[in-house]
């Protein structure tokens with residue numbers, strides 16, 4: 001019994017440390033490191049994933065257009081990883097890139113927050129950003145409802161898949177944080193084929209994975 005408890009302890013430590021790691025076998029095809037997760041359950045419409053706590057570098061931009069906000073935010077964060085930090089450190093790009101999107105009407109002025117995942121090397125001691133609009137923070141462990149899609153992530157495609165997921169939740173009673181969702185990108189704009197994007201909603205309460213049949217879905 002004591003041995004077993006010890007073993008469980010070791011496994012927990014390993015799981016906790018494996019949250020930012022090697023991209024091999026993941027959707028992160030263009031970066032060395034990726035945010036790793038455990039698959040909790042899945043339906044035809046979404047997966048439920050569990051992510052460990054990790055540190056991110058973020059910046060917020062207000063706009064009516066997700067494209068405009070993310071372009072500005074990307075430049076700022078790219079500056080940080082290119083050396084605009086207290087130690088002048090160059091930091092490797094990771095995936096995915098998150099955009100926090102408020103659940104407010106599309107085309108209304110909203111605050112979009114873009115976040116880059118810090119590579120494992122900088123998870124413990126991230127360099128301080130030079131730009132006061134750029135900040136480091138830790139996201140706690142969280143469970144996500146995840147819908148994947150191809151092509152490019154735009155305000156319109158993100159809106160479409162987010163709405164589709166919310167319709168699914170209405171049918172199967174899944175509870176989620178309805179104040180925001182994440183638009184999640186894995187590829188650089190230079191990649192043209194087999195692009196991968198996701199929409200994430202934060203799970204509230206127990207995750208629901210009862211499948212809703214496709215006949216019930218309105219497209």
Ligand SMILES: *[C@@H]1O[C@H](CO)[C@@H](O)[C@H](O)[C@H]1NC(C)=O
Nearest residue numbers: 060061062063108109110111
């Ligand atoms: C965006 O955030 C700023 C600073 O927190 C705030 O003053 C502003 O009202 C916010 N804009 C929207 C549209 O929520």
Ligand SMILES: *[C@@H]1O[C@H](CO)[C@@H](O)[C@H](O)[C@H]1NC(C)=O
Nearest residue numbers: 176177178179180202203204
């Ligand atoms: C949803 O997320 C927002 C922003 O992180 C947070 O302030 C709020 O408390 C969350 N709502 C619930 C029901 O947990």
